[in-house]
Amino acid sequence: MSTASIANNAYQMAARLQQQMPAAEDASPKAETVDFGKMVSEAVETIVDKGQQADDKAVGMIEGKADVVDVVTAIAETEIALETMVAVRDRVISAYEEIMRMPI
Template sequence: MSTPSVANNAYQMAANLARKTASPEDTMPSTTGVDFGQMVQQAVESVVDKGRGMDDKSIGLVEGRTDVVDVVTAVAETEVALETMVSVRDRVISAYEEIMRMPI
């Protein structure tokens, strides 16, 4: 997997997330969807899994089982996933701070 495809995957995930948050049915309370805690947990588990995959490929490189290109790709994918997670965290904190500044 090359770097452009990693960027394309990240862009598609961000576009899907934006579409989900912009849909009108999300403005109404829903009892049938995945709750926010589960969504965050799945996202964190995904980032952790990518990190473990990167570790496995790095160890494989040291042992001679993995190609350098695979390791670099795994590192890039993990970096994109982690940056996305940090960006989402920053947006959630910003939204929380904005809500806390609202007058009652």
Template sequence: MSNASIAASAYANTAKLSNPLEAASESGDKSGAFGNMVQSAISEINESGQIADVQSLDLLQGKANVVDVVTAVAETELALETVVSVRDRVISAYEEIMRMPI
């Protein structure tokens, strides 16, 4: 997978995370849309992490460029930070709902 396609995929996932209602309406399944979105994001982070690992090993063997490795690691880090941010917002929303009087 090339860096351009990884970047395009990361951008698309970030767009989905920033507007989950549109992502749910596009898929047509609103019941598990958030869970599917989170599962998809985690699997893509895992995939990008594996790509970064492979490129790191290739660098050690002299087969890869340092710039490609740094880019892959940075993309993985950005995706992970995005998921952690979404998780924090979900927890914050849950806590706010729990503080509401009945």
């Protein structure tokens, strides 16, 4: 899986979410609350799963059961997911620091 296909998957996912959004708004006129903690924990679990998959593929390559391309792809996906999570973390910390600088 190349970087282009990873980006393509992300765009497809975003398009699906965008299509689901109007349907959700029509079904429920009241605002829904989003549990930020749950969202973060799910994202961390996804990254951990990707890391475990990359480890499994690396072990499979050592055993001669996996292709080098599959291992490199799995590692690249894990790296992208981790970099995304770090960027989100940095933004959250930045927002927190900005809130703390606000006068009361």
